[in-house]
Amino acid sequence: MLVLQIIVALFTALMGGLYLLGVFRRRRPGEPPLDKGLFPWLGHVLEFRRNTVKFLQRMQRKHGDVFTIQLGGFYVTFLQDPLSFGPFVKESREKLDFNKFAKHLVHRVFGYWSANSEHHILQQSSNKYLKGDGLEVLTQSMTANLQNLMLHNLGKEEPAWTEDGLFMYCYNIVFRAGYLSLYGNVSPKCKDGEEKAKEKDRVESESLFYKFRKYDQLFPNLAYGVLPPKRRLELRGLMDYFWDVLAVRKVKTKDNISGWVWDMQQVREEMGMDEAMIDRYMFLLLWASQGNTGPSAFWLLLYIMKHPEAMTAIKGEVDRIVRESGQEVRHDGPLLNLTREMLMKTTIMDSAVEETLRLCAAPLLTRAVLQDMTLKMADGKEFLIRKGDRMAIFPYSGVQMDPGIHPDPRAFKYDRFLNPDGSKKTEFYKDGKKVKYYTMPWGAGVSICPGRFFATNELKQFIFLMLVYFEFELLDPEMEIPGIDVRRWGFGTMQPDRDVPFRYRLRY
Numbered sequence: 001m002l003v004l005q006i007i008v009a010l011f012t013a014l015m016g017g018l019y020l021l022g023v024f025r026r027r028r029p030g031e032p033p034l035d036k037g038l039f040p041w042l043g044h045v046l047e048f049r050r051n052t053v054k055f056l057q058r059m060q061r062k063h064g065d066v067f068t069i070q071l072g073g074f075y076v077t078f079l080q081d082p083l084s085f086g087p088f089v090k091e092s093r094e095k096l097d098f099n100k101f102a103k104h105l106v107h108r109v110f111g112y113w114s115a116n117s118e119h120h121i122l123q124q125s126s127n128k129y130l131k132g133d134g135l136e137v138l139t140q141s142m143t144a145n146l147q148n149l150m151l152h153n154l155g156k157e158e159p160a161w162t163e164d165g166l167f168m169y170c171y172n173i174v175f176r177a178g179y180l181s182l183y184g185n186v187s188p189k190c191k192d193g194e195e196k197a198k199e200k201d202r203v204e205s206e207s208l209f210y211k212f213r214k215y216d217q218l219f220p221n222l223a224y225g226v227l228p229p230k231r232r233l234e235l236r237g238l239m240d241y242f243w244d245v246l247a248v249r250k251v252k253t254k255d256n257i258s259g260w261v262w263d264m265q266q267v268r269e270e271m272g273m274d275e276a277m278i279d280r281y282m283f284l285l286l287w288a289s290q291g292n293t294g295p296s297a298f299w300l301l302l303y304i305m306k307h308p309e310a311m312t313a314i315k316g317e318v319d320r321i322v323r324e325s326g327q328e329v330r331h332d333g334p335l336l337n338l339t340r341e342m343l344m345k346t347t348i349m350d351s352a353v354e355e356t357l358r359l360c361a362a363p364l365l366t367r368a369v370l371q372d373m374t375l376k377m378a379d380g381k382e383f384l385i386r387k388g389d390r391m392a393i394f395p396y397s398g399v400q401m402d403p404g405i406h407p408d409p410r411a412f413k414y415d416r417f418l419n420p421d422g423s424k425k426t427e428f429y430k431d432g433k434k435v436k437y438y439t440m441p442w443g444a445g446v447s448i449c450p451g452r453f454f455a456t457n458e459l460k461q462f463i464f465l466m467l468v469y470f471e472f473e474l475l476d477p478e479m480e481i482p483g484i485d486v487r488r489w490g491f492g493t494m495q496p497d498r499d500v501p502f503r504y505r506l507r508y
């Protein structure tokens, strides 16, 4: 009898194991093509990680615009037809859920356990402080902080050339200015302590950036849960550092803290959340707000430098806007007061920003499938999607690189998003049909980036100040645009696989 029980138990365990490994999963009628890959449970995860774009292109050639693949124990249905993105983006939260999927990832990479129902707090607070009137305040802070970091030597000494890597230079400045604008400035101890406080801002933000870059480099392996033990130790040290530097009690001693960061702390305090957990959230916000803008600034400046016609058009626009604002930038004059109003007149720069993000922003948008559902495609086809699976779109290959929508998709065309009359172009077509989601650097739907208006402003402010105050050039004007670090597909703005040497000096 006992032997029989053991055999039954072993058999059940074996079947359970095989089930978990995906051995019994079969495509049911009406479902998308299923591709489990060669390895049980792992499925295609190795090839997917090695180069997401190449892999998805291969799958699309093999199966068409909709297919289900096995990735590390999950079945993920990819939707690659941009005309059919609407149902994914707009599907109700009862069927396609973002939070459930994000919660575990957020804990793994930031150590933060989110409370249920806190997503709407982020949305409310972002609506209040990251757009409209709130953005006006933030734009002023950003201008002041960029000026502190970029122009503190202005007029003090004979301008000299400095050589640097363009990527590190752009990331450094934009990260630090963005951080200071959101988390506040060191408070001057006395009236004439203002210069000292500004210097402290420069020094402290520099150390933070240095540590952030280390974390940034660990991020892809961390997100996939494959960080080797030695790196895990390093990660722990970095996390402790961020939780300490960004701790609520420290941020509260600062001046000019943004309403966004302040609100996010306050609401959690009122919810009764442990302070140490709020400190972790502060780090999450730092990563979300600063991880993409600096790399985007790099690509934008590089593309402008490599395309003289873009440089001429954008510099012309900047000079005109400065003139129209009644200001004149001089050696001994006041600093440029770069207002939000001025930034709203930059139609050519807006197009260059949009074009840059089309080329370098590559997020993977993922949802958990909470109920069995039917996916209705634009061409009338329908697919059954199973509860418990995941759905994803990868707009970079799905739409941003589609030659049917964006001819010559790998080329940078600064005016791609301009109509012939100079207004913003928003109409793009595929096979004669209008495409609503023609570029998606900010994601879409429930999880669309709440910082997109501020981020766009940050990029424009940085370029504006570079063009007004600096001369700069590539050390090798003939050098090719660097390749992309393919380990980062899916995580937002891509980074180059090498830096680009350049030099810059103040004009004044």
Ligand code: HEM
Binding pocket: 122, 130, 285, 288, 289, 290, 292, 293, 296, 361, 363, 364, 365, 366, 441, 442, 443, 444, 446, 447, 448, 449, 450, 451, 452, 454, 455, 492, 493
């Ligand atoms: C060029 C710069 C930026 C890019 C390309 C970018 C892109 C994105 C994308 C694609 C997502 C959605 C991810 C998903 O659906 O899984 C996202 C989310 C987010 N972004 Fe941005 N972002 C940028 C800058 C910023 C800035 C400056 C802030 C804040 C000031 C910010 C705050 C956030 C937050 C808080 C989320 C999470 C939203 C949520 O959970 O619903 N981002 N970003």
